[in-house]
Amino acid sequence: MALTPQDIARVANLARLELRPDETERTLHQLNGFFALVEQMQAVDTDGVEPLAHPAALLGEVALRLREDIASEPNQREASQVSAPAVERGLFLVPKVIE
């Protein structure tokens, strides 16, 4: 199975990436090289094997730990927004989304 330029365009859109035509071509070539390697996985018999999402599941820590729902961090709004691209009166600015 090989990926097509349409696959690359579809995945780039899902990932909110914009590839130039030369990048699309190169990415297609590289991903097809990569998925040739990935196809080796299909030879492994995994019937009845439970997927392992996380090593913690092997360490006896299966239960997801939750903390109390209380504010534990100080309010650092200004410090948190120092690196924001566009801020006004403590709010993050984005392009208009609703007409």
Place this chain on the structure above:
Amino acid sequence: MSQQDLHALGVAELAARLAAGSVSSVEVTQHFLSRIQQHNSLGAFLATNPDASLAQARAADARLAAGERTPLLGVPLAHKDVFVTRDFPTTAGSRMLENYRSPFDATVVRQLGSAGMVTLGKLNCDEFAMGSGNENSAYQPVQNPWDSSRVPGGSSGGSAAAVAARLVPAATGTDTGGSIRQPASLTGITGIKPTYGRCSRYGMVAFASSLDQAGPMARSALDCALLLSAMAGPDLDRDSTSLDLPAVDYATDLIAASAQQTGTKPLKGLRIGLPTQFFGAGCAPDVLAAVRGALAEFEKLGATLVDVSLPLTELSIPVYYVIAPAEASSNLSRFDGVRYGHRAAHYTDLTDMYKKSRSEGFGDEATRRIMIGTYVLSHGYYDAYYLKAQKIRRLIAQDFQTAFTQCDVIAGPVSPTVAWKIGEKSADPVASYLADIYTLSSSLAGLPGMSVPAGFGAGGLPVGLQLIGNYFKEAQLLGAAHQFQLATDWHQKAPGTAT
């Protein structure tokens, strides 16, 4: 020793001098800061802040003057640039975070700071820790101090190069698929990736959350043990995957072992498993020769060698490179050009702003992994790729448990070759992925692993021996490595640039 040679000292030795009052933390800090400046061309550092470093050093000197004697007080280090820091910029090696300032310190940074360590700066790495040669840094490549035309390994390449060149006595690193062990091997230093969950991931810029783990990189197992004792421990309110196990003092037993009579067989009873798949034709003969030489030394120390099998070793490459990019594509979705990170100057609407900001901010490898991850998680491909990889991941973890019924630790090479030339693998990402073969399987299983200097291969370039332990067996790994280092001096060899 004159003040001019302070960089020849490791963590334990510097701590001893600081405790004895023969040198101050300010003097040590100034010495290393000037070395960092002198060796700027190595490319290891992305940021320094001498005012902040010296303020920390003065605080450490005040604690020393007040009589405090703790193992790391006043000793400097530097952090891989994926740990967020208040006093220094944090870029994760990416243009995306070029001007990012964190409002808080990562837990690991905070813990080492509380222990009295002085931060000298932030260390270069592959973008978002994705790479094996540090060539994916958006800022500059890092040179291997043993040969400036070669890579230091990655992704903790700046950390490894800085320790090897004696610009810092120790550094933090992170390891997702080998990013502490492989650069440690390629630069002739010691590094340990603890069991997944031992060190808090809070404040570590996320790459692949089920794999990422912090660890120390230094010259010796003892120095790593000193750092790990302060880095590891529960962080239950801030990291949901942090292990609920008390912090461990890894260093005291090692210090006691140093004082004991030699000539005995200190590793008697230790069974070292050698996976046949780690010693095949895929590993370069010079690397195998150095590794076998080190294993012979372990035998002299009383250990026995047994053959074991990790049959899915080769499959760990596709499994890892499906799972890690899947998690990365999810983690990196936070970079939307709104709350932090790069925002494109020109765009038409919100979606176009996302796309342009992300495409401009991410480098080639991050983009490639986001594409792979998005694809394997997308409708129609999830079962065949992502779920299949997770099933094989369980089989890989089970194979380790089978092997550990026959042995206590597993040993082999870290990297199939010594450090390669800068640029040699950059055109072919898959070739670069294949070189991770010996480190990926233990990462997938969440096991602790380390790299210990084992000698030199072709061109006089360093070779590391990998030691892999069962869950929570960091102390056993460090203990075995320490005995090896008491009997050998590979870890004391420094490149010419380090003098």
